Amino acid sequence: MILLSRSFAMLLSQYVVGIAAQCSQATTTIASQADATGLSSCATFTGSIVIPKTASGPLNISGPGEIQGDLIVDNVGITSLTMSSLTNVTGTMTIANSTSLTSVDFPKLKNVANLNFVALPGLTGAGLDPNVVMNTTNVKISNTSFSVIPNFGGQPTYIRIDNNKLLLNMSLDATDMGEISVHNNGAKLRVGLPNLLTIGNAVFINTTGIDVPVLTTVRNSISVASNYFTLFSAPRLQSINNSVEFQNNSKMIDLSVPMLKSIGGDISIFMNSALQQISGFQSLEKVGSALAVSGNFSSMTFPSLKNVTFGVNIQTSRQFNCAGLRDQWIPTGIVHDQFLCVSTNASIAASPPTVVTPNSTANSTGTTGSTGSQAGDGNSGNSTVVSSGLSMGAKAGIGLGIGIPVAILFAIGIFFCCKRGYSISFIRHKQEKPLKPSELGYKGKNQWSELPNSHARRELGTGIDHEKSELAVVEPPVELAASYGWGPIPGVHEIYTHNGKIRKQRQKEQKYRMPRP
Numbered sequence: 001m002i003l004l005s006r007s008f009a010m011l012l013s014q015y016v017v018g019i020a021a022q023c024s025q026a027t028t029t030i031a032s033q034a035d036a037t038g039l040s041s042c043a044t045f046t047g048s049i050v051i052p053k054t055a056s057g058p059l060n061i062s063g064p065g066e067i068q069g070d071l072i073v074d075n076v077g078i079t080s081l082t083m084s085s086l087t088n089v090t091g092t093m094t095i096a097n098s099t100s101l102t103s104v105d106f107p108k109l110k111n112v113a114n115l116n117f118v119a120l121p122g123l124t125g126a127g128l129d130p131n132v133v134m135n136t137t138n139v140k141i142s143n144t145s146f147s148v149i150p151n152f153g154g155q156p157t158y159i160r161i162d163n164n165k166l167l168l169n170m171s172l173d174a175t176d177m178g179e180i181s182v183h184n185n186g187a188k189l190r191v192g193l194p195n196l197l198t199i200g201n202a203v204f205i206n207t208t209g210i211d212v213p214v215l216t217t218v219r220n221s222i223s224v225a226s227n228y229f230t231l232f233s234a235p236r237l238q239s240i241n242n243s244v245e246f247q248n249n250s251k252m253i254d255l256s257v258p259m260l261k262s263i264g265g266d267i268s269i270f271m272n273s274a275l276q277q278i279s280g281f282q283s284l285e286k287v288g289s290a291l292a293v294s295g296n297f298s299s300m301t302f303p304s305l306k307n308v309t310f311g312v313n314i315q316t317s318r319q320f321n322c323a324g325l326r327d328q329w330i331p332t333g334i335v336h337d338q339f340l341c342v343s344t345n346a347s348i349a350a351s352p353p354t355v356v357t358p359n360s361t362a363n364s365t366g367t368t369g370s371t372g373s374q375a376g377d378g379n380s381g382n383s384t385v386v387s388s389g390l391s392m393g394a395k396a397g398i399g400l401g402i403g404i405p406v407a408i409l410f411a412i413g414i415f416f417c418c419k420r421g422y423s424i425s426f427i428r429h430k431q432e433k434p435l436k437p438s439e440l441g442y443k444g445k446n447q448w449s450e451l452p453n454s455h456a457r458r459e460l461g462t463g464i465d466h467e468k469s470e471l472a473v474v475e476p477p478v479e480l481a482a483s484y485g486w487g488p489i490p491g492v493h494e495i496y497t498h499n500g501k502i503r504k505q506r507q508k509e510q511k512y513r514m515p516r517p
Contacts, residue, residue: 023064031055039063048091051076058082065108067091073098080104089113095120103127114138117146124166126150133173161185172196182207187228212237221265224249230274232256240264243289247271256280261304263287270294276318281305290337300325311337319343 023042030036030051039045040063048069051059056077062084070091073081080103081095092114095104101120104127115136117126124145128134133153141149143163149170152159157178161170167185171192176199182191183205190209197214202222204210209229218240224232225247232246233256243265246255253274260281266289269278278293278300290310293300298318312335314325322341329335 030059030061033057033059036061044068048072051078051081053077060084061086070094073101076101084108087111092116094118095123109134111135115140117141117144120144177202218242218244221245223247226250227252230254235259238262243267245269250274254280257284258282261285265289266292268292272296277301305329305334308335309337311335312339312341314341316343 022038023044024046027048027050028039030039030049031054036059039061042063044066045064046068049061049067049071051073053075058080059078060082062082065085066088067086068090071089071093073095075097077100078098079100081101082105084105084107086106087108088111090113093112094116095101096116096118099121102122104123106127107129109128110132112134113136115138117123118140119142121143122145124147126146128150130148130151133151135154136152136156138158139152139156140160141164142160145166146164147166147168149161149167151171151173153173155176156174159172159177159180161167161182162184164185167189169190170182171194173195174193175195175197177196179201180199181203183203185206187206187208189207191204191207192211193215194211194213196212198217198219199215200219202218204223204227205225207227207229210224210227210232212234214236215234216236216238218237221242221244222240223245225245227249228251229249230251231254232249232252235256235258237257237260239262240260241264244263245268246252247268248271250273252272253276255269255275255278257280261283262285267287270292271294273296275295276297276299278297281302283304284302285304285306287308290313291308292313294315296317298316298320300314312329314322320341320343322343325341326339330339
């Protein structure tokens, strides 16, 4: 009996050790239902579970309640996957690139660090309990046939929902997000973020509605483009630290952010063809970069605006009072860079832009500015450009006013110089290089040789060292008259010095005894 008990204990110990070894592996591969059954006794599996490409048919892994690692189902031939006990995945759960997969079931799953459903055209849902709020860090659901997105709560870092053409609804309970990108899904998708207070980046494209009733802060940027709703409203939004963009929302007739006070970067509102009045920025005071508005509007109001750090670009295809807006924004110092406003439509002709200095108190029409920040319908001032600097006419007038008197004074000076006998030349002559002693026939020790014919007569360039352009013609010697007799004979001769230069030196007076004729 004692031996039987010991044998049983040993067998039990080996069984437990075997189970422990089976439930703890770096990676285990589940290629068939038999492999899946081997994990039925594992409440917790430590390591990663991989379903390989060779797996096929339905697969039921009903054992593990927790996977301390990853669950990878990628490019497989299985048709369905059931994990009825699974509640937690500490790593990444990826189900991707499986065209034959039509059903998944994770009824108890609540926590996944990273969740990916990608390239699953036959899969219509995530198989999660719709009443369970999922806690996850990163989510990507792309190119599926989902009609509903699971509810993600907490503070996810990244959520991307794109190219799910049958998607109709997504409602997330998250209170804070690092980034959300929702684009190119079903044309009837409505996005609900009822508890979202703060977010880093947000991109919403091709939706029929965006609900952010309590959103107060965008830490970076928000882009709302090519949507189908008629109203965008963020009633409690107070600050956007970087840029905001509303682009090509063809059905949007109203844009309302009544508590928004500051935008750290650009604000861009353009190609929203149904938006005829822009009046939803009642509290906006500061734009940290540029303000650009383009579309089909006739009225625009920013009643609290105090500062636009860079330029303003406003263009509309309807009548708009550009001059009135200029008079309100330029004299008060709201705009710190170029101001461009153009309004055109088929019934009126757009006038050419007019240049005005932002720091001046007068505008191009000769009127002074007034306070306020509104502009509405008007037929005057259809096109205005404001930038720093003088107008071209003013610059030309200054140039003529200075240039003409200078030219007159210059002509008078030339006239008096010519009258006094001065010769004026504007041609600069090249000065000849001095000749070397050897070229002048100097052999050293006061010995000279005959100059070659080429040096018998050499022209000298005119310039500061010469009064004439060439040597005077040497006259043949003549006999001295008898009247000279005795006496000094002064003379000026050109002397060749030892360094080859020519200098004039007056010869000392000498007495010569001249024979009488």
